[in-house]
Amino acid sequence: VTTGVRRTVDIPDLVERARAADPRAIARLISLVESDSPALRDVARIMVGLAGHAQVVGMTGSPGVGKSTTTSALVRELRTNQQRVGVLAVDPSSPFSGGALLGDRVRMQDHATDDRVFIRSMASRGHLGGLSSAVPQALRVLDAAGCDVIIVETVGVGQAEVDIASLADTTVVLLAPGMGDGIQAAKAGILEVADIFVVNKADRDGADQVVRDLRYMQSLGGRHSVQGAWRPSIVKTVASRGEGISELRAALEKHREWMIRHGELDRRRIARAAAEIEAIAVAHVRDRITAVHGSAALSASAARVVAGETDPYTAASDLVAALAK
Ligand SMILES: Nc1nc2c(ncn2[C@@H]2O[C@H](COP(=O)(O)OP(=O)(O)OP(=O)(O)O)[C@@H](O)[C@H]2O)c(=O)[nH]1
Numbered sequence: 001v002t003t004g005v006r007r008t009v010d011i012p013d014l015v016e017r018a019r020a021a022d023p024r025a026i027a028r029l030i031s032l033v034e035s036d037s038p039a040l041r042d043v044a045r046i047m048v049g050l051a052g053h054a055q056v057v058g059m060t061g062s063p064g065v066g067k068s069t070t071t072s073a074l075v076r077e078l079r080t081n082q083q084r085v086g087v088l089a090v091d092p093s094s095p096f097s098g099g100a101l102l103g104d105r106v107r108m109q110d111h112a113t114d115d116r117v118f119i120r121s122m123a124s125r126g127h128l129g130g131l132s133s134a135v136p137q138a139l140r141v142l143d144a145a146g147c148d149v150i151i152v153e154t155v156g157v158g159q160a161e162v163d164i165a166s167l168a169d170t171t172v173v174l175l176a177p178g179m180g181d182g183i184q185a186a187k188a189g190i191l192e193v194a195d196i197f198v199v200n201k202a203d204r205d206g207a208d209q210v211v212r213d214l215r216y217m218q219s220l221g222g223r224h225s226v227q228g229a230w231r232p233s234i235v236k237t238v239a240s241r242g243e244g245i246s247e248l249r250a251a252l253e254k255h256r257e258w259m260i261r262h263g264e265l266d267r268r269r270i271a272r273a274a275a276e277i278e279a280i281a282v283a284h285v286r287d288r289i290t291a292v293h294g295s296a297a298l299s300a301s302a303a304r305v306v307a308g309e310t311d312p313y314t315a316a317s318d319l320v321a322a323l324a325k
């Protein structure tokens with residue numbers, strides 16, 4: 001298999017080594033899927049049937065709320081239970097991975113020498129502007145590599161956290177006292193996506209008030225108030241001291257068990273795969289439009305719409321109809 005960089009990569013060999021938890025092979029595979037190279041397809045094909053074991057946990061919340069500290073403490077907790085852990089820190093603001101997450105890397109350094117913990121940061125914006133198609137693939141790589149839990153950390157700004165929530169089996173929304181989170185969270189709609197609330201920085205005044213606010217909001221309804229629905233747990237933590245982290249782990253396990261018992265895990269995963277297939281298909285159609293009509297065709301068609309010669313629906317139908325020929 002040849003990648004764009006004139007280098008031959010033995011993907012089956014890489015996957016084999018990744019399954020044996022070789023961190024360099026895992027890193028290389030994630031780089032391959034991240035670079036959106038033709039190898040992405042091959043990696044995806046070879047990994048069929050190898051993923052599905054890991055619990056994917058999304059961690060989201062406002063900047064500085066304690067996501068990285070909580071993630072690091074949770075990794076420690078999971079490791080004492082002999083679990084293998086992957087961490088993907090996804091930066092929603094940057095088209096490039098790396099820089100912005102340096103602080104997170106420093107915070108994660110405790111785990112740098114543990115070969116059962118794999119930590120990686122990624123940009124979340126793909127070339128089409130949406131959530132990078134590489135994120136689900138990177139999750140599959142970590143899953144195939146035998147991770148029991150994969151934690152995806154992303155800053156809760158804009159649409160990104162909702163996107164991340166759609167990738168996770170379990171979504172953890174972090175809040176902290178004194179951050180005006182109650183209102184912010186409600187605004188961003190992240191209350192709706194939470195399976196577990198963590199009220200971090202419980203060493204500060206106001207943590208109990210945040211818990212009461214959450215309980216009050218839960219009492220008002222929403223998708224969780226439907227009969228038989230999962231009622232999001234609320235866990236108080238002082239992540240910087242590791243307090244409440246075993247309770248968080250217990251809440252994660254409880255949610256996973258609940259989902260399995262109610263068929264929710266399969267439902268979520270099917271919905272996720274459907275969204276992924278659709279996104280790939282749409283990207284494919286987009287590429288085909290350019291391939292069949294040439295890159296100038298869209299602007300030519302747009303000019304006709306602006307000139308009042310046709311309408312956008314007819315123009316779109318014409319573009320798509322030509323693809324089938
Ligand atoms: N008092 C207190 N401080 C905490 C606690 N947990 C984290 N912090 C501090 O809060 C600051 C931000 O923590 P991070 O873990 O980097 O927060 P984050 O949500 O990952 O931040 P971004 O990735 O920048 O969005 C750091 O200075 C932490 O030491 C806590 O439980 N109590």
Ligand SMILES: [Mg+2]
Nearest residue numbers: 067068104153
């Ligand atoms: Mg962080």
